Amino acid sequence: MSGNGKVAMITGAGSGVGRSVALAMMKEGYSVVLAGRRQDALDETITLGASFGAAALAVSTDLANPDAVKNLFAKAKERFGRLDVLFNNAGTNAPPIPIEDLSFEQWQNVLGANLTAAFLCTQEAFRIMKDQSPRGGRIINNGSVSAQAPRPNSAPYTATKHAITGLTKSTSLDGRKYDIACGQIDIGNAATNMTQKMSTGVLQANGTVGVEPTMDVDNVARAVVFMSSLSLDANVSTITVMATKMPLAGRG
Numbered sequence: 001m002s003g004n005g006k007v008a009m010i011t012g013a014g015s016g017v018g019r020s021v022a023l024a025m026m027k028e029g030y031s032v033v034l035a036g037r038r039q040d041a042l043d044e045t046i047t048l049g050a051s052f053g054a055a056a057l058a059v060s061t062d063l064a065n066p067d068a069v070k071n072l073f074a075k076a077k078e079r080f081g082r083l084d085v086l087f088n089n090a091g092t093n094a095p096p097i098p099i100e101d102l103s104f105e106q107w108q109n110v111l112g113a114n115l116t117a118a119f120l121c122t123q124e125a126f127r128i129m130k131d132q133s134p135r136g137g138r139i140i141n142n143g144s145v146s147a148q149a150p151r152p153n154s155a156p157y158t159a160t161k162h163a164i165t166g167l168t169k170s171t172s173l174d175g176r177k178y179d180i181a182c183g184q185i186d187i188g189n190a191a192t193n194m195t196q197k198m199s200t201g202v203l204q205a206n207g208t209v210g211v212e213p214t215m216d217v218d219n220v221a222r223a224v225v226f227m228s229s230l231s232l233d234a235n236v237s238t239i240t241v242m243a244t245k246m247p248l249a250g251r252g
Helices: 016-027 039-048 066-080 104-129 155-178 193-199 218-229
Strands: 007-011 031-036 056-060 085-088 137-142 180-188 238-242
Touching: 007 016, 007 066, 007 104, 016 031, 016 039, 016 085, 016 218, 031 039, 031 066, 039 056, 056 066, 066 104, 085 104, 104 137, 104 155, 104 180, 137 155, 137 218, 155 180, 180 218, 218 238
Parallel strands: 007 031, 007 085, 031 056, 085 137, 137 180, 180 238
Antiparallel strands: none
């Protein structure tokens, strides 16, 4: 497919949801900037999407480091000249242990990867999007269904994902004057390496361990492509894409 003239950046693009979204955007003709910790994984994503013929740039980045994020966006602008879509997807989790046993370092690590990184990337995206021509762009944040309801022993992850909802709302409001739209996708049980344990059983709110249904991660990628395809006078503020039978409504 020939390029559509638009540029998208996907963080956490070396695996899971990020890789799936990166490939879907490449297939749609976007030039794609892939960011994440491991250069080899990012390069593999580009190789997997080579048949789509899209231009791609992989930049290994510590997304919680302000200087590294500035470097990422500088390289993106140097290569492609603009940015139309940012998908803030990168994240991590702490071990599922009782809140009183979590270390400060574990807490800080999750905050850095899940929240600080999204803020830093949003800030740099604003700086590009407000000054480019045509002006504006779209930012999509991965909130996870943990932005709606927690799992047991998940305080750092749940806290950051609830905070992402606040960041999404503030970004949506503050971006209006620059024609920057911002929305959030809350994902539940997409089949990736992170959700493999679902097939053997995960701790439930009532203390039991239960197997949970999953869904093809391609459903998430298609939703992000749809959100990205809207004209900038329209915005999907929030969308939940989840396995139909996952026990979200029954949590607690």
